[in-house]
Amino acid sequence: xxxxxxxxxxxxxFVAFALVLCALVxxxxxxxxxxxxxxxxxxxxxxxxxxxxxxxxxxxxxITAVGVGISFRAGFFNIGAQGQFYVGAICAAxxxxxxxxxxxxxxxxxxxxxxxxxxxxxxxxxxxxRLRSGTDEVITTLMGNxxxxxxxxxxxxxxxxxxxxxxxxxxxxxxxxxxxxxxSLGLSPTIIGIAxxxxxxxxxxxxxxxxxxxxxxAGRNGTMVEWQGARLWKLGLSSFVISGALAGLxxxxxxxxxxxxxxSGFLPAHGFTAxxxxxxANLNVVGTAAAAVFFGGLASAALYLPxxxxxxAAAIDIINAAxxxxxxxxxxxxxxxxxxxxxxx
Amino acid sequence: MSNPPKPALECRDVTVKFGDVTALSDVxxxxxxxxxxxxxxxxxxxxxxxxRVAAGLVQPTAGAVDVMGEEIRTGHxxxxxxxxxxxxxxxFALPPSFTVAETMEFGATGKGGIYSRRGLAxxxxxxxxxxxxxxxxxxxxxxxxxxxxQGIEIARALVMDARVLILDEPTAVLSPSGIxxxxxxxxxxxxxxxxxxxxxHKIRExxxxxxxxxxxxxxxKVEGPLPIxxxxxxxxxxxxxxxxxxxxxxxxxRDALVGTKSPVGEGAGHPENATGPSVLSMTxxxxxxxxxxxxxxxIDLDIRPGEIVGIAGVEGNGQKTLxxxxxxxxxxxxxxxxxxxxxxxxAPLAARRAIGLRIIPFERNVEGLSLTSSLWQNWSARExxxxxxxxxxxxxxxxxxxxRSLREWSVHYHNSMQKAGSLSGGNAQKVIxxxxxxxxxxxxxxxxxxxxxxxxATAFVWQALRQARDRGAAxxxxxxxxxxxxxxxxxxVVMLSGRVNGEFRAPFDIASVGAAMTDAAARxxx
Numbered sequence: 021x022x023x024x025x026x027x028x029x030x031x032x033x034f035v036a037f038a039l040v041l042c043a044l045v046x047x048x049x050x051x052x053x054x055x056x057x058x059x060x061x062x063x064x065x066x067x068x069x070x071x072x073x074x075x076x077x078x079x080x081x082x083i084t085a086v087g088v089g090i091s092f093r094a095g096f097f098n099i100g101a102q103g104q105f106y107v108g109a110i111c112a113a114x115x116x117x118x119x120x121x122x123x124x125x126x127x128x129x130x131x132x133x134x135x136x137x138x139x140x141x142x143x144x145x146x147x148x149x150r151l152r153s154g155t156d157e158v159i160t161t162l163m164g165n166x167x168x169x170x171x172x173x174x175x176x177x178x179x180x181x182x183x184x185x186x187x188x189x190x191x192x193x194x195x196x197x198x199x200x201x202x203x204s205l206g207l208s209p210t211i212i213g214i215a216x217x218x219x220x221x222x223x224x225x226x227x228x229x230x231x232x233x234x235x236x237x238a239g240r241n242g243t244m245v246e247w248q249g250a251r252l253w254k255l256g257l258s259s260f261v262i263s264g265a266l267a268g269l270x271x272x273x274x275x276x277x278x279x280x281x282x283x284s285g286f287l288p289a290h291g292f293t294a295x296x297x298x299x300x301a302n303l304n305v306v307g308t309a310a311a312a313v314f315f316g317g318l319a320s321a322a323l324y325l326p327x328x329x330x331x332x333a334a335a336i337d338i339i340n341a342a343x344x345x346x347x348x349x350x351x352x353x354x355x356x357x358x359x360x361x362x363x364x365x
Numbered sequence: 366m367s368n369p370p371k372p373a374l375e376c377r378d379v380t381v382k383f384g385d386v387t388a389l390s391d392v393x394x395x396x397x398x399x400x401x402x403x404x405x406x407x408x409x410x411x412x413x414x415x416x417r418v419a420a421g422l423v424q425p426t427a428g429a430v431d432v433m434g435e436e437i438r439t440g441h442x443x444x445x446x447x448x449x450x451x452x453x454x455x456x457f458a459l460p461p462s463f464t465v466a467e468t469m470e471f472g473a474t475g476k477g478g479i480y481s482r483r484g485l486a487x488x489x490x491x492x493x494x495x496x497x498x499x500x501x502x503x504x505x506x507x508x509x510x511x512x513x514x515q516g517i518e519i520a521r522a523l524v525m526d527a528r529v530l531i532l533d534e535p536t537a538v539l540s541p542s543g544i545x546x547x548x549x550x551x552x553x554x555x556x557x558x559x560x561x562x563x564x565x566h567k568i569r570e571x572x573x574x575x576x577x578x579x580x581x582x583x584x585x586k587v588e589g590p591l592p593i594x595x596x597x598x599x600x601x602x603x604x605x606x607x608x609x610x611x612x613x614x615x616x617x618x619r620d621a622l623v624g625t626k627s628p629v630g631e632g633a634g635h636p637e638n639a640t641g642p643s644v645l646s647m648t649x650x651x652x653x654x655x656x657x658x659x660x661x662x663x664i665d666l667d668i669r670p671g672e673i674v675g676i677a678g679v680e681g682n683g684q685k686t687l688x689x690x691x692x693x694x695x696x697x698x699x700x701x702x703x704x705x706x707x708x709x710x711x712a713p714l715a716a717r718r719a720i721g722l723r724i725i726p727f728e729r730n731v732e733g734l735s736l737t738s739s740l741w742q743n744w745s746a747r748e749x750x751x752x753x754x755x756x757x758x759x760x761x762x763x764x765x766x767x768x769r770s771l772r773e774w775s776v777h778y779h780n781s782m783q784k785a786g787s788l789s790g791g792n793a794q795k796v797i798x799x800x801x802x803x804x805x806x807x808x809x810x811x812x813x814x815x816x817x818x819x820x821x822a823t824a825f826v827w828q829a830l831r832q833a834r835d836r837g838a839a840x841x842x843x844x845x846x847x848x849x850x851x852x853x854x855x856x857x858v859v860m861l862s863g864r865v866n867g868e869f870r871a872p873f874d875i876a877s878v879g880a881a882m883t884d885a886a887a888r889x890x891x
Contacts, residue, residue: 050765230749230756233742241735246694247726249715250745 021348027302030096031347035300038342043236045338056331060339063324064317071326074276076206078213078316084294084313086222087266089303091143093226094259095239100146100161101267102291103168104139104191108268109275110168110175111138111280113192116199117180124198131199132272139268140261142168147260151253169285176284191283195276206278214273223305225262235259238325267291288341294317296340299347315340371434373398373560374419374450374529379428381414381584384625388414389425390584396577398433398528400557402562402590403575405605407623407820408790410581412564413455416531419562420452421445449528453518454535455564461507463767465500465517469493469524496520497550511679512543516550523559530554531562536570537845539681541879548574565739567624568601568846580604598625610821618827621852622820642706644666644721644808644839650690650700659686662863663700668839670809673830675854676843679882681747683863684843685727688812691841692724693717705807715750725797725814727843733797736786740796741767742777743785747800775825776801791822798826802833805870809833812843827853 036049036121043053064074084101089100115134119127146160173190176182179194202208226232238255246252270290275282301307322336375395381388389411404838406412417423419430424440431437432448434701459468466485469492486502493500498516504728506514515535522530536544551561551574565571570829571578571593578596579589587604600664603611604622611619619625647666654660661683668674676684689695690700693714701710713720726732734743741760744767749758764781771778778788794814802809811830816825830853834840844850849859851873859881860866867881 086456170632224757227760229585229754230752230758231754233745233749233758233760234754237735237738237742237746240732240737243728243731244733244735244743245746246714247692247732249713249750250746251713251715277439309476 027304028307028310031134031300031302031307034338034346035314035343038339038346041342041346042335042339045143045342046335051331052211056335059079059325059331059337060318060321061327063321067324070317070320072205072207073320073323074313074317076316077211079110079211080273081290081294081297081316081319082097082215082309083218083273084270084291084295085301085308086218086305087263088295088298089263089301089305089308090226090266091259091263092224092298093239093303094235094256095242096150096256096260097158098143098146098161098260098263099158099170099295100117100143100164100291101263101294102288103161103165104142104264104267104272105169105271105287105291106165106172107142108135108139108265109271110172110180111135111141112272113180113195113282116195117193118197127143127199128201128276131276132269135268135272135275136265137184137268139271140265142268143260143264144257147257151257160177165291169288172282172286173284176282178292180282182281189283189285192281194281200276200280201273202277204278204280211277214269218269219305219309219356222262222266226305231255234284254350265365267294270294289337293340296344296347300343370398372396372431373433374562375414375431375434376418377429377431379415379418379425379430381411381418381423382426387584389418392428392581392584392586394586394590396529396560396562396590398560399555399558399840400560401551401574402560403571403572403578404562404564404568404581404589404602405568405578406581407586407605408817409583409819411584412532412566412581414584415581416452416533416562416564419445419529419531421450422452424505433517446525449525449526450531451522451529452524452531452533453458453515453522453535456535458512459506459518462505463641464503464505465489465493465509466502468504468506468517469521473816473848492524493520496523497553498862511538511681512540512546515543515547518661519550523756524556527559529560529562531564533564534566536561536565536567536721538680540884541847541875543612543679544570553580566605568598568605569624571601572598582607601625603806606820614820614824618824618852621848622823623711624848640828641670641837643703644670644705645691645841646703647691648701648703650702651698652686652690653696653698655695657689659683659694659863660698661686661690663692664865666865667857668841670807670837670839671834673834673840673842673854674857675850675857676841676860677847677857677878677882678845678860678866682860684812684860686863688724688727688841688858691717691808691810692722718747719751721805723801723803723806723809725794725801725809727812729793729797729817730786734785734793737784739782740771740785741781744770744781744796744800768772770799771796790817791819792824794818794822794826798829802838804836806833806838808839808841810841810843813845814842815844815846815849823849847878851875 039057043057046056047053060264063070065071076134084105088098112135113130119130137351146164149155149160150157176192177190182191182193201210204250208295234245234250235248235255238250238252242252274287293315297311300311318336318339325331325335326333374397376392380390391426392415404412404415414423418425421440421442421444430439437448438444459505466489469489470485473699484505491501498520500513522539535547539547554561575593577592580587602619602625605623606619616869645668647664650661650664652661671687678684686695690697697710701708704717704722709717732738741764745763767781774795776792779794814826830840842854857869857873857878858865859878861882869878
């Protein structure tokens with residue numbers, strides 16, 4: 021257990037580094053850095069109602085990030101969470117049209133399943149390409165994001181277009197209130213329940229099943245598990261599909277919960293933030309929950325900054341980018357310092 | 366003599382540390398010019414590190430190196446080369462797509478430029494002929510036999526007028542006749558006044574070629590350089606093994622471990638035990654060509670329970686493909702494979718493992734273990750794969766079972782959560798044995814199971830394979846070490862160019878096995 025504690029401490033150190041770097045950037049840009057960081061903390065967690073706002077962002081991010089973690093553990097770099105998130109939302113929206121008028125207790129689960137299938141489908145084809153012909157999944161999933169983004173533009177201005185809509189952003193017809201799983205604030209027992217269930221199930225899958233152990237071995241050394249008789253495609257493809265289904269679930273939650281409709285280009289950074297969360301948490305499910313709350317806080321602060329502190333919302337992008345930088349460049353040095361005086365090697 | 370010549374190479378109290386590991390400790394040794402010196406020791410004794418220090422590839426933590434009485438700057442290849450020290454590596458790395466002439470030109474001088482094929486060939490023909498390397502200079506490296514490749518590597522090292530030539534384990538990749546050729550070449554170098562230092566690990570090779578011998582053990586110099594006339598095989602064996610371990614080995618085992626004399630394997634052989642129906646039965650198996658090695662060409666092979674069958678052959682003659690074919694990791698073009706009576710020709714590896722196939726693979730750190738995963742995960746992989754993927758496990762229970770098993774195999778480790786990469790080679794191999802040698806094992810493939818292990822660990826692996834054999838398992842042992850093969854095999858099958866080129870029973874005759882390893886015409890069955 022020492023190792024997982026170490027991981028948490030290490031991630032916190034990286035985040036601290038990133039915040040210091042951001043403070044320097046803000047200072048040089050002419051803002052007062054301490055005020056700025058305080059405003060971020062205030063907007064994320066301190067002011068009244070901030071925690072609820074942060075959780076609204078954290079829960080869908082958590083669900084997507086857990087999925088990303090599952091595929092990364094198995095050695096498949098699915099960076100297409102954004103596209104899977106969109107396709108999940110789109111499929112749920114189509115299902116909502118199809119099942120219109122049905123009883124809520126049937127329609128709501130049906131929409132959720134449709135959304136998960138959509139996300140899974142958007143992960144399935146890059147997974148198959150990788151396993152059948154060795155196509156790099158980083159490229160295909162990345163391309164898949166753009167394709168899904170364009171698909172979203174098409175459906176919101178075509179088949180699902182809301183004729184009464186008049187904004188700059190094309191969007192779908194609103195979901196019947198009976199099928200909504202939260203109000204526009206986006207925090208409801210249903211959503212919390214879904215997130216908790218996902219967390220528990222995925223924790224069990226990773227830590228308490230043969231699949232979890234073998235997928236982790238396969239992610240670190242695929243050759244070794246092949247010599248043990250494992251079929252890599254089974255481990256890899258199922259990890260891929262699970263991660264897609266969870267991203268699709270998050271998209272469905274955004275559609276059925278706070279948004280109540282899908283709009284072209286909505287939440288364009290969701291999938292990438294989720295990848296960042298998974299990496300900060302070192303692909304650990306419990307760590308992902310903690311990291312999701314942190315990044316949920318940042319997302320919520322981004323809305324608050326311009327109004328309350330007169331700062332650009334892009335400040336949050338800078339913080340995200342700085343954290344990404346430090347996490348991907350995780351250094352041996354920090355590991356060494358952490359292990360000083362630790363157990364014998 | 367009152368004024369002895371300056372030593373060709375002298376190490377003064379050289380110490381090399383890699384992190385916490387001391388590879389060489391205060392090694393002081395000097396080699397007289399114009400002689401053939403052997404440096405021997407078991408794996409991990411520091412032989413290769415010594416060679417790399419002399420060649421400037423490793424910067425010693427302390428100590429100095431003199432060449433011809435002049436101190437050189439250590440840790441710089443250019444300095445060592447300028448002083449006339451050249452090293453031929455254990456696994457030589459000639460560019461496979463280059464022709465011989467191109468290899469000589471660009472490998473030796475490192476300079477580029479416009480050239481003509483004929484010009485290059487002219488330039489290097491005399492050099493190669495002078496070293497008795499008979500080869501068409503326009504052939505590509507990948508098409509040449511390994512002995513010739515080694516000759517070219519040596520010729521390349523000698524371009525710069527080397528005065529000290531170090532060959533690191535040059536015999537490891539050669540057939541017996543290839544070793545004779547190499548030794549003849551080394552003697553001619555001696556006549557030309559080159560000081561040759563041979564890193565070896567077989568006593569019979571040392572006695573056959575060297576003028577002096579130096580023994581390393583555990584990073585320290587134990588003895589030497591001793592004139593070869595003053596040292597007996599017996600004494601040398603004890604120096605290499607160390608008194609502590611020598612006591613635990615029987616004499617026969619020790620001789621096989623250090624290659625004291627020509628191996629015959631008279632101690633092995635229990636053919637009377639091996640009477641049951643074949644565990645493995647390969648009939649006319651050919652594989653489709655792929656990028657990982659040469660294809661099998663009509664292999665027939667039968668192994669019965671209670672029998673160790675050794676596969677001999679120069680590396681790269683289809684041994685890897687044989688293992689992959691039995692493990693369902695290579696595509697069969699024709700033929701059939703039966704395992705314990707069942708036809709498994711089209712069956713996946715998981716099904717074959719369920720029948721009782723176990724594999725100790727060639728590449729311990731790639732195919733055998735996931736170095737960045739924990740010990741218990743590595744250990745449990747085989748069992749976990751036998752059930753459903755969604756089978757619920759209790760990691761604490763698995764870890765306990767892993768601890769029990771690893772203790773039984775006397776693995777030295779801290780706890781089962783530590784990474785497999787933190788173990789020494791011998792302990793890592795024991796983890797693989799603990800996983801693969803279980804009571805349900807029917808056929809155990811042991812591919813180079815002792816490569817890189819020290820003598821204690823090697824003896825341990827041999828013992829484990831013998832015990833599995835005595836329990837009734839069939840064992841397929843692939844090794845490039847004839848001593849090992851002859852010592853523990855009941856039968857030896859020689860592979861050449863993807864075919865079976867001879868089958869032998871104990872007592873083995875090294876000359877005829879050696880002939881089968883290199884010469885397709887010597888297809889015999891004794």
